[in-house]
Amino acid sequence: MASDDRFSMTTEKYLAKHHVLVYMEDAVAQLLEHREENSKINPIKFLCEYFNSVRDGNHTMFREYSYIHATQHNRASFVRLFWKCYRQIGKKGDLLSIQEYHSLLSLLCSDFPFEPVQKTAKIILLDDALDCLISFSDFIYAFQVQFYFEEFIEKSHEMYLSLLQTQRSPRDPVVVPSGSDDAKVHQNSHHPADGVDANQYFRAIYPLCDRSSFSTPPVNALKEILFNVPRVSFYGFLMSIAKSETINEYIGRLPSKAELLEGADADLTVQEAAIQNHASPTVRLSNNSTAATTKSKGRPISATTPTDATQNVYSTQRPPSASQRKTPPTRAGAVNNSMKVKRGTIKKDSTDESSSDDTDDTTDTN
Numbered sequence: 001m002a003s004d005d006r007f008s009m010t011t012e013k014y015l016a017k018h019h020v021l022v023y024m025e026d027a028v029a030q031l032l033e034h035r036e037e038n039s040k041i042n043p044i045k046f047l048c049e050y051f052n053s054v055r056d057g058n059h060t061m062f063r064e065y066s067y068i069h070a071t072q073h074n075r076a077s078f079v080r081l082f083w084k085c086y087r088q089i090g091k092k093g094d095l096l097s098i099q100e101y102h103s104l105l106s107l108l109c110s111d112f113p114f115e116p117v118q119k120t121a122k123i124i125l126l127d128d129a130l131d132c133l134i135s136f137s138d139f140i141y142a143f144q145v146q147f148y149f150e151e152f153i154e155k156s157h158e159m160y161l162s163l164l165q166t167q168r169s170p171r172d173p174v175v176v177p178s179g180s181d182d183a184k185v186h187q188n189s190h191h192p193a194d195g196v197d198a199n200q201y202f203r204a205i206y207p208l209c210d211r212s213s214f215s216t217p218p219v220n221a222l223k224e225i226l227f228n229v230p231r232v233s234f235y236g237f238l239m240s241i242a243k244s245e246t247i248n249e250y251i252g253r254l255p256s257k258a259e260l261l262e263g264a265d266a267d268l269t270v271q272e273a274a275i276q277n278h279a280s281p282t283v284r285l286s287n288n289s290t291a292a293t294t295k296s297k298g299r300p301i302s303a304t305t306p307t308d309a310t311q312n313v314y315s316t317q318r319p320p321s322a323s324q325r326k327t328p329p330t331r332a333g334a335v336n337n338s339m340k341v342k343r344g345t346i347k348k349d350s351t352d353e354s355s356s357d358d359t360d361d362t363t364d365t366n
Helices: 003-008 011-017 020-037 043-056 072-092 098-108 115-125 136-148 150-166 198-210 219-226 234-243 245-251 270-278 289-294 351-361
Strands: 174-176 184-186
Touching: 011 020, 020 043, 072 098, 072 136, 098 115, 115 136, 115 234, 136 150, 136 234, 136 245, 150 198, 150 234, 198 219, 219 234, 219 245
Parallel strands: none
Antiparallel strands: 174 184
C-alpha cells in the first residue's frame, strides 16, 4: 500500500482493512490463557513474539479454522505452510485424491472443512470427475485461489449464473415463418457449455475490484484473462486465475510453477519437518481417523516461539505424557527462531529422540 493511500484512510477503515483488531484480540486471549499456566510469563515479550510470528507468517500451524480463515494474511500464510510441509509429494510425483488432500490439511488444522477442498477439485476436474487423482502442483495453485479469493469467487459465480440466465432465452427454438409449409427452426449457435461473453463478464465483475471488504485479483490480471478469449466458462475462468503468474505474485506466498518443486527443504522448522515425515504420501490417509491420530497432540509451536514452552503463543491444550504419545514427539524446548533442519534429518524411527524427550519431560514446567 502506498503511503499516501495509508494516510488518507480513516482510522476505522485502516483497522478493518488490515484486521488489526483480530490480531489484538487473539494476542490478548493467548496471553491470558498462558498466564493461567505460568504466572511468570512476560506480557511484553509474549506479545512481541506473537506479532513477530504474524509478520513472518509462522502463526497458523495447528490453529483453529476460524482463525486461519479470518484474514487474507492468515489464509496466504496457511497455503505457504501447506506447501512447505508437503512439497515432497510433488517431488515424488504422487497423485492424491481430494480426501487425502483434506487429511493432509487436517494435520495442520484439525477442524479444516472438506468443502474448500471439494471446491478446489472442481476447478481442476469439474463436477463429473471428482474421484480422479490430482497432482500436487495442480492442487496447491487451485487451492490458493479458492481459499484466498473465496468471497470474490462466490460473488463472481453469482454474476456468471445471472449472465448465463439472460442468454438462455434466445437459445430456445424460434419458429420463423417461410413461404412454404415447412417451418424452419433456428437456435442460438452457443450452448451452455460455451460459457458467457468474456467482455460482458469482465464488465460484470469489475465493480467487485473496488471493494475493500474482501480481496480480489488485480484488474490487469483479469484483463489478461478475459480480453484474450471471446467466451469463458466459470471454471475455465478460475483455472486461468490459478495458472496466472501475475496473480500468484500478487498473493506473494508461493514460488512460480517452474520453481515450486526446486531446492532443498532447508527452511523447514523441526515441527514442520516432523509433520512432513509422518504424512508420507505412500500411506493412504482416511478422511477422519488418520488425521486425528497422526497429527501431533502437543502444543503447536511456531518457528519464532521461544525455548520456554510455557510462553508458546499457539498453545490450545496441555501436552500428553510420553506414554500417551502415539507419534514421535518434538521437543518444545528445541524449537526456536534459529532452529532450521534439512529434509531427512528427522527420521521416522525416532527412538533416540523419544528417549531424550522423556528425559526432558521430567523438567517440564507444565
